[in-house]
Amino acid sequence: MSKKESAISDNNYVGNIIALKGLMVEVEVVSAKPDIKELLSVEGLPDINLEVSYYTDNGAVCVNIDNSMELRCGQKVGRSKQKVSVPVGPKTLGRVFNALGEPLDGKPAVDDKRRIVSEPSGIKSYHKKQSFELLETGLKVIDFLTPFVKGRKIGIVGGAGVGKTVLTMEMIHNVTKDKNSLSVYCGVGERIREGNELYETLKDTGVLNNTVMFFGQMDSTPAIRSMVGPAAATAAEYFRDEEGKDILFFIDNIYRHIQAMTEISTNFGLIPSEGGYAPNVFSELRRLQDRLSSSDKGSITSVQAVYIPADDLSDPAVQSISQQLDSVLVLNRSIAEQGIRPAVDLLKTTSSLLTPAIVGQRHYDLVAKVQAIMQKYDSLKNIIAIIGENELSPDDRRDYQNAKKLIQFFSQDFSVAEHLTGKPGQYFSREQTLSGIEEILGITSHDNSKPAKEAAKKTQETAAK
Numbered sequence: 001m002s003k004k005e006s007a008i009s010d011n012n013y014v015g016n017i018i019a020l021k022g023l024m025v026e027v028e029v030v031s032a033k034p035d036i037k038e039l040l041s042v043e044g045l046p047d048i049n050l051e052v053s054y055y056t057d058n059g060a061v062c063v064n065i066d067n068s069m070e071l072r073c074g075q076k077v078g079r080s081k082q083k084v085s086v087p088v089g090p091k092t093l094g095r096v097f098n099a100l101g102e103p104l105d106g107k108p109a110v111d112d113k114r115r116i117v118s119e120p121s122g123i124k125s126y127h128k129k130q131s132f133e134l135l136e137t138g139l140k141v142i143d144f145l146t147p148f149v150k151g152r153k154i155g156i157v158g159g160a161g162v163g164k165t166v167l168t169m170e171m172i173h174n175v176t177k178d179k180n181s182l183s184v185y186c187g188v189g190e191r192i193r194e195g196n197e198l199y200e201t202l203k204d205t206g207v208l209n210n211t212v213m214f215f216g217q218m219d220s221t222p223a224i225r226s227m228v229g230p231a232a233a234t235a236a237e238y239f240r241d242e243e244g245k246d247i248l249f250f251i252d253n254i255y256r257h258i259q260a261m262t263e264i265s266t267n268f269g270l271i272p273s274e275g276g277y278a279p280n281v282f283s284e285l286r287r288l289q290d291r292l293s294s295s296d297k298g299s300i301t302s303v304q305a306v307y308i309p310a311d312d313l314s315d316p317a318v319q320s321i322s323q324q325l326d327s328v329l330v331l332n333r334s335i336a337e338q339g340i341r342p343a344v345d346l347l348k349t350t351s352s353l354l355t356p357a358i359v360g361q362r363h364y365d366l367v368a369k370v371q372a373i374m375q376k377y378d379s380l381k382n383i384i385a386i387i388g389e390n391e392l393s394p395d396d397r398r399d400y401q402n403a404k405k406l407i408q409f410f411s412q413d414f415s416v417a418e419h420l421t422g423k424p425g426q427y428f429s430r431e432q433t434l435s436g437i438e439e440i441l442g443i444t445s446h447d448n449s450k451p452a453k454e455a456a457k458k459t460q461e462t463a464a465k
Helices: 138-145 164-175 192-205 221-243 255-270 281-291 316-322 361-387 392-411 430-441 450-464
Strands: 013-021 025-029 036-040 045-055 060-064 076-083 085-087 115-117 153-158 184-188 211-216 246-252 299-307 327-330
Touching: 025 045, 045 255, 085 221, 115 221, 138 327, 138 430, 153 164, 153 316, 164 192, 164 246, 164 299, 184 192, 184 221, 184 255, 192 211, 211 221, 221 246, 221 255, 221 281, 221 299, 255 281, 255 299, 255 316, 281 316, 299 316, 361 392, 361 430, 392 430
Parallel strands: 153 299, 153 327, 184 211, 184 246, 246 299
Antiparallel strands: 013 025, 013 076, 025 060, 036 045, 036 076, 045 060, 085 115
């Protein structure tokens, strides 16, 4: 953000502040009418940012971005003829910024190239032939149930404390490891400690050199938290459109983006929509998701952590987010309490990308078999609680045992948690995952080559440990 003048000229004079309520600042417009999203300056307070949100009969309703306590009714307000912008380009790699483009890493500001956050580049055309390139994550349950496809969106959904952030960090570690990947990370409303741990992890592994980070964490105002998502999307759009890069976009947590907009709406006194959310929250969410798409120049592949309030998957905001994702990986608290990590609910996890055309017939058939067994396992649990497992038929007992083996099989140790658990992180190729599942189910592999057999043997030994 460039420094604004303290004094307000007659040409830029807008009016005076007539009302203050939380983050809301109402300005009586008596002269030049500012644009929507334009930043206004306050006389004598050059560091304060007011962003025009909308107009009423009384004047302009603005957001006090920094929640400054120095504002008073009667103060003069003027136009800056600027909008919130963030630095973009190669010089931002390895850097950490807030939603206003200000550095958070103690290093000098980057101001040579900036883009306005509220003005998405837009995709004019898309002539590139659609293709499906699988990106291997090394995480068995993700590569099997929610294939990570270039240019698509995957969501990690779960309540508080079930492992969303750790799983996201593990994906960042695995997908960007030993590759010249360009990543954009966006932290929204999360703990400061987690952001610092991620920064140090990326720095130690050398991944930070090819990563741009934006943070609006839980100590930031709702205005900053609601703006950090579009700010990070702006940076990703530049690399996609101007540099022709393929981007990995990580956001933790997209629900906090909705929550921040709802807090601002409450300050404005707007009538809420379903579930108490801001009336414009779902259209704004759609606008942000549309920016995280691919063009004929490059792609944006996104991983989005989604918090579930009160573990309620039917929450309107969670449903709205899920509808805009290609794959939804659901984390379950009851599974996490059993010490299984990642605590994935194998039945509720879904993906529109699980088709033979994308993952192959062998993978597709295995998923169908696993889901059928897990469905049967879920229905047998109540019966076993009453009559015991020994009373089941041989086929039911076999399927029940196989289901328990599968649950344990999909559990694995994380590299990013190695310093806490003392166990080295595990990385499984897609072939090892498929072969391991075939081994559990007693299915003869479609691929009887020596590498496939060795992969199956390694997977079986690891699962047994």
